[in-house]
Amino acid sequence: MIIFNVELYGYFAAILTTLAFLPQLIKTLKTKKAEDVSLITLIMFLTGVLSWIIYGYNISSTPILVANIITFILNLLILIFKINFSKE
Amino acid sequence: MIIFNVELYGYFAAILTTLAFLPQLIKTLKTKKAEDVSLITLIMFLTGVLSWIIYGYNISSTPILVANIITFILNLLILIFKINFSKE
Numbered sequence: 001m002i003i004f005n006v007e008l009y010g011y012f013a014a015i016l017t018t019l020a021f022l023p024q025l026i027k028t029l030k031t032k033k034a035e036d037v038s039l040i041t042l043i044m045f046l047t048g049v050l051s052w053i054i055y056g057y058n059i060s061s062t063p064i065l066v067a068n069i070i071t072f073i074l075n076l077l078i079l080i081f082k083i084n085f086s087k088e
Numbered sequence: 089m090i091i092f093n094v095e096l097y098g099y100f101a102a103i104l105t106t107l108a109f110l111p112q113l114i115k116t117l118k119t120k121k122a123e124d125v126s127l128i129t130l131i132m133f134l135t136g137v138l139s140w141i142i143y144g145y146n147i148s149s150t151p152i153l154v155a156n157i158i159t160f161i162l163n164l165l166i167l168i169f170k171i172n173f174s175k176e
C-alpha cells in the first residue's frame with residue numbers, strides 16, 4: 001500500500017529552501033567574494049525571514065520557527081562575509 | 089484601539105521573502121553576470137520552491153501558491169541569465 005503523504009512535500013520543501021543557502025555560504029567563503037550577490041536582496045530577505053520568525057513564534061509553529069532561524073543565520077553570515085570581503 | 093494582527097506578520101513576511109529576489113534579478117541584468125551567485129543554491133532553492141507549489145496546491149493554500157509561483161519565476165530567470173551570461 002502506497003500512502004501519498006502531502007505533508008512530506010511540505011517538509012521536503014522546508015528542508016530544501018532552508019539548506020539551499022549553505023552552498024552560497026560555502027562558495028562565498030571559498031572565493032572570498034560575493035560582489036554579484038545583491039545587497040538589497042539579502043536585506044529584504046533577512047527582514048522577511050525575521051517576520052516569519054515573529055509569525056512562527058506567535059502562532060507557535062515549530063517548523064516555521066526552526067526553518068526560518070536556520071535560514072536567517074545562513075543569510076546573515078552570507079551578508080557579513082559579503083560586506084567584509086568587499087572591504088578587503 | 090490598536091489591533092495587533094499576527095496574520096499581518098505572515099503577509100509582510102511572504103511579500104518580503106518573495107519580492108527580495110527582484111533586486112537580484114535587476115542586478116544580474118544590469119551587470120550581465122552572476123558568477124558569485126551559487127548554482128547549487130539556485131537549483132536547490134528552485135526544487136524547494138516547486139515542492140512548496142505542489143504542497144500549496146494540495147492543501148489549497150492560495151497564499152503559498154501565489155508567493156511560491158512568483159519566487160519560482162524570479163529565481164528561474166536569475167538562473168537562466170546566470171547561465172547565459174557565463175557563456176558570453
